[in-house]
Amino acid sequence: MSTFLSAKYRDLEPYTPGEQPRDMQYVKLNTNESPFPPSEKARKRAQEVIGRLQLYSDPECTELVQTAAGLYGISPEEILFSNGSDEILDFIFMAYCDEEHPAVFPDITYGFYPVFAQINRVPYEEIPLEEDFSIDPKSYQKPGRTVFLANPNAPTGIALSLEQIEEILQSHPENVVVIDEAYVDFGAESCIPLIHRYNNLLVVQTFSKSRSLAGARLGFAVGNRELIRDLRTVKYSVNPYNVNSMTMAAGIGALEDEEYRIRNCAVIMENRAYTERELQNLGFSMTSSSSNFIFVKHPKIPGEELYLELKKRGVLIRHFSKERIRDYNRITIGTREQMDILIREVREILDSRKS
Numbered sequence: 185m186s187t188f189l190s191a192k193y194r195d196l197e198p199y200t201p202g203e204q205p206r207d208m209q210y211v212k213l214n215t216n217e218s219p220f221p222p223s224e225k226a227r228k229r230a231q232e233v234i235g236r237l238q239l240y241s242d243p244e245c246t247e248l249v250q251t252a253a254g255l256y257g258i259s260p261e262e263i264l265f266s267n268g269s270d271e272i273l274d275f276i277f278m279a280y281c282d283e284e285h286p287a288v289f290p291d292i293t294y295g296f297y298p299v300f301a302q303i304n305r306v307p308y309e310e311i312p313l314e315e316d317f318s319i320d321p322k323s324y325q326k327p328g329r330t331v332f333l334a335n336p337n338a339p340t341g342i343a344l345s346l347e348q349i350e351e352i353l354q355s356h357p358e359n360v361v362v363i364d365e366a367y368v369d370f371g372a373e374s375c376i377p378l379i380h381r382y383n384n385l386l387v388v389q390t391f392s393k394s395r396s397l398a399g400a401r402l403g404f405a406v407g408n409r410e411l412i413r414d415l416r417t418v419k420y421s422v423n424p425y426n427v428n429s430m431t432m433a434a435g436i437g438a439l440e441d442e443e444y445r446i447r448n449c450a451v452i453m454e455n456r457a458y459t460e461r462e463l464q465n466l467g468f469s470m471t472s473s474s475s476n477f478i479f480v481k482h483p484k485i486p487g488e489e490l491y492l493e494l495k496k497r498g499v500l501i502r503h504f505s506k507e508r509i510r511d512y513n514r515i516t517i518g519t520r521e522q523m524d525i526l527i528r529e530v531r532e533i534l535d536s537r538k539s
């Protein structure tokens with residue numbers, strides 16, 4: 185740390201992204217990316233704009249907004265795009281959290297929420313998940329707080345039902361409730377249709393998972409037009425050209441290929457069920473996942489040891505050192521071939537410990 189750093193950032197603990205090692209070719213099951221490349225339509229669209237990169241991107245994201253609004257049955261004033269969903273989550277912390285409106289989220293959830301709270305100097309409360317890692321909607325019904333819930337939650341993969349989310353939305357109409365649907369396409373139900381009934385609801389989604397565009401950085405929020413207007417004010421005060429032209433084009437192409445997204449999600453869900461069965465046969469237990477990852481533990485091998493052993497063998501999974509979940513590992517669901525390598529290596533590690 186230099187002596188020049190503002191005192192307001194001296195205690196900042198930055199987010200730790202999953203490893204992106206370049207030292208060898210890993211079977212990469214650690215950051216919940218899609219194992220499938222972007223849709224052909226996305227690639228073609230992105231290539232078409234490279235020759236026009238001397239121009240700024242469209243700050244209104246006009247064509248992307250229209251395409252998405254058509255797909256989701258909403259009006260263009262009800263959606264705003266961002267540089268990955270991380271950026272719009274930051275905008276939301278800026279817009280709706282302060283001393284009078286602390287942020288609230290589970291103790292075990294997406295690790296960026298506390299970082300956004302810290303950098304925006306917003307107080308926050310972490311509510312412990314239940315013993316089985318589920319969320320009790322009642323815990324989020326206290327007034328005066330801005331609620332952040334990943335649905336399905338990460339890294340547990342457990343989803344809330346729309347009824348449970350509605351309970352939270354109804355309990356305090358003066359609280360903004362943010363539902364982060366990064367993983368919704370892998371088996372949960374989206375809240376987007378609820379935005380016309382609840383003016384305190386913001387739904388956040390990403391193109392990084394089911395649409396295979398993690399490297400392009402594209403996310404969005406959907407909500408009542410007044411909320412979206414607030415977020416536009418923040419965006420135009422921070423970075424009006426937040427979505428670059430290539431990403432915008434790729435995003436339009438991805439939205440034009442719903443069939444590809446749906447097919448890929450079906451494969452991931454099938455591979456998830458397969459991996460769960462195989463790992464259960466090897467003695468693992470796991471939460472009930474509606475995501476493109478599973479959250480597993482084994483009675484005979486500590487989470488960190490399994491992670492390190494697999495890494496030595498060229499398979500990357502994600503281990504978190506947080507006390508409550510240190511026995512667990514989060515494993516991204518990839519292709520069937522990748523899952524077979526994982527299962528084979530896990531079996532060998534367990535066998536070698538027996539002998």
Ligand code: PMP
Binds near residue numbers: 338390402
């Ligand atoms: N929300 C959750 C729950 C996530 O796990 C992630 C990805 N790590 C994000 C948001 C951010 O995704 P992105 O910025 O790639 O859109």
